[in-house]
Amino acid sequence: MRAVIYARYSSDLQNASSIEDQIRVCEEYAANKGYDIVNHFTDAAISGVSLNRPGIQMLLQSAATFDVVLCEAMDRLSRDQADIALVHKTLNFQNVKIVTLDDGEVSAMHIGLKGTMSALFIQQLSDKTRRGLRGKVENSKSAGGIVYGYDVVKAFDGAGNPIKGEREINQVEANIVVRIFEDYVNLDKSPKAIASELNKEGIPSPTNKEWAASTINGNRRRGTGILNNELYIGRLIWNKLKYIKHPVTGKRQSRINPESEWIIKDVPELRILTDELWQAVKDKQKALDAKSDSYTPKRRATYLLSDLIKCSSCGGGVSLVNSTQYGCSRSRNKGTCDNRKTIRKTIIESAVLNAIKSELLNDEIVQIVVNEYNKHISELANSHRQNADQNKAEVVKLETEKNNLIDAIKKGAPPEIINSELISISERLEKAKLKLVKPKLATIKGYGIADKFKDYLSALDADSLEGEAKLAARSLIEKLELKPSGEADLYLNPWALIKKRPAINSESLPLVAGAGFEPTTFGL
Structure with missing residues (x-):
């Protein structure tokens, strides 16, 4: 019997010699029973x-290649109820017996x-360990672990037994x-x-x-973290x-x-810091948390120009002061700005869109779009040709790995164990196959793309802009300032539309930002 x-x-x-001891006694048992030992499997220093x-x-x-699993005791296979049941079920499916010396x-x-x-046993061992650790803490001793800023004190009682849990301040640290x-x-x-500074100075x-x-x-x-350890203030x-081990991965969480x-x-x-210094750090952290929370989550703009207009007098925001008029928020709410000018929402939106059209609907800008599009297409085509062989080899490799896993399941390997890896390889394989598909890339000759670009800009209308179209139009506005005179300075970023607009010819155009425009000033 194998x-x-x-x-x-x-x-x-235990220690490493434990494995040798287990194998030796199992081989003696096998010899007495007439078993033919065909392999050894071991796990060293693993729970x-x-x-x-x-x-x-x-x-x-490899359960299909033998008839008996021999071990010193059943807890060598697993100490977990569900896992030992799965091992037994898997081996039983292959007509493999489990035999223990016990x-x-x-x-x-x-x-x-x-x-x-x-x-x-595992639960009782955990409970006993925790009781022992708590006893140390109740006596103001360390429950284990090394903390930066302190040394472990090696001391002994009158009987020569080590006293554990003592610490003292390491003055250098x-x-x-x-x-x-x-x-x-x-x-x-x-x-x-x-x-960075500590590393440059070579401080461990x-x-x-x-x-x-x-x-x-x-x-x-x-x-x-150093900034949050209350032991530094004597607590x-x-x-x-x-800490709980994940039931599948076994990793602690x-x-x-x-x-x-x-x-x-x-x-x-064990105090190292003053209360004042500790509290100053906590106050700064609290302020940073509040600042961080104020920026997330960001809401989507309600109107075309929401949050984009600034007051040229105070630099504060300009918002809707009523259902139809934009005005300086500080002037309206706090009285700290002299800019009392208000502008009708429909008028400024129309003026901004007209300015965008007049600036961008010219042959020079359209030709830049065409040139950059063609450049990007050429780069994609060259990249695909250069990586073709590498992509083919990756597909072959992943298909082999996938087939090997499928064969292992057919031979009786537990699907519960292999399934996650099989899914991962299958997903990678699909992505690799997509890279083999030659993209339909064609450079633009003439003004097909230019006409679509112009049509898109010409169709911009504040009342009909929704969703991604509104975001694309908003991205064109780099800065918009409201003046007390009733004029507004508009700074455009023409490249933003190329980056964020709906795709032209089913291809997005991630281009490098170029020069912008001089500000456009218009009266309202």
């Missing part, structure tokens, strides 16, 4: 709470009972912490600028690698976050616990 041996050890509980392990995956994918041949009853016991806070507040430097980061903005800024809600916070579950202890001997 048999394979599976062995695994967890880095936190058994997830199937996201290379050894177990290879075992499942229980012999594993049945459905073993799966249910042992799976439950393993799950309870503490000075860097103070500097980061002062630069951020007093010198108004960004985390990116601070990190908390990980002894290069500093990054995220190391300093972190996440304010989660309390991560030890534990249980702010909990953090979640914030309710504040009522946090354990907070005062440790004044």
Whole structure:
């Protein structure tokens, strides 16, 4: 009978010699039973709470090549109830038996009972660990981990046993912490600028690698990053976050616990910062948050000129002061501007559109559009020719990978494990095939495109502009200033329409911005 041996050890509980020990006792058992060992599968230093392990995956994918899986105990295969059931179901489909040194041949009853016991073991181990960590925190000790600005103190009690959880301030690193806070507040430097300076000076980061903005800024809600660590003001916070492993990937994800579950202890001997400096940073962060929130989400403009007109006297915004008239908002609402001029909405919209047409409907601008379009088409055609061979090779490679995965499923590999990778490869394959399609690209001769361009501009009308057409027209306006004299200065950006207008000949034209126009002044 063909048999394979599976062995695994967890880095936190065992060591590398554990795998050798497991294989040795399994080989002795196999010799007594007359099994023919055809392969070994191992996972070193990997927890058994997830199937996201290379050894177990290879075992499942090759299940059609053997008759027995031999392991020391069932929890070597998995400690998760659902996963061990899936392993048993997959192997049973291939008529493969699971045999352990503890229980012999594993049945459905073993799966249910042992799976439950393993799950309870994991939960109990987690609970005991957390109780121990909480006990340390309640005594104002560290629950683990290294924090920048502090050293772990190695101390022993009267019996020679190590005293764990002691910390002391590392004065060199503490000075860097103070500097980061002062630069951020007093010198108004960004985390990116601070990190850049520290790297230039060769100052080691908390990980002894290069500093990054995220190391300093972190996440304010989660309390991560130099600027958010309350230990620097003598407050030890534990249980702010909990970590849960994703049921499919096995990767840890953090979640914030309710504040009522946090354990907070005062440790004044570990204070590095003054309350004033800490609060100054919090105030700046709060102001930045408020500023950020004020810009998102952006609403879509209601009218053609909404938010585009500025007052030439005060620089403030010009808005509708009633249903038909535009006027200076500061003058109207605060009385801080002397520009009391109001302009009828229909008149200024019509004047702006007429100015756009008169400026852009000329042969010079149209010819620029045609030339840039032809240039862009030529670049696309050359790019397609240059990448043709590479794209063909990519298609062949992806088709082979896709067929291999399909064959693996046909041979009995669990679809639940392979499905996500198969979907990913299929999506990449479709994109790669699209690159093989030769685009229908033709340069423009004559004025076919020019006529469509002119027709589009000629059709601009404030009352009928909606959706993307309105956005395209608005994008042409670089600046529009209302003067107390009743005139308005209009600065146009002619290239914006080429970038954002509806496609001409089913091709968009992402062109490099060119020179603009002198301001157009018109009386209203």
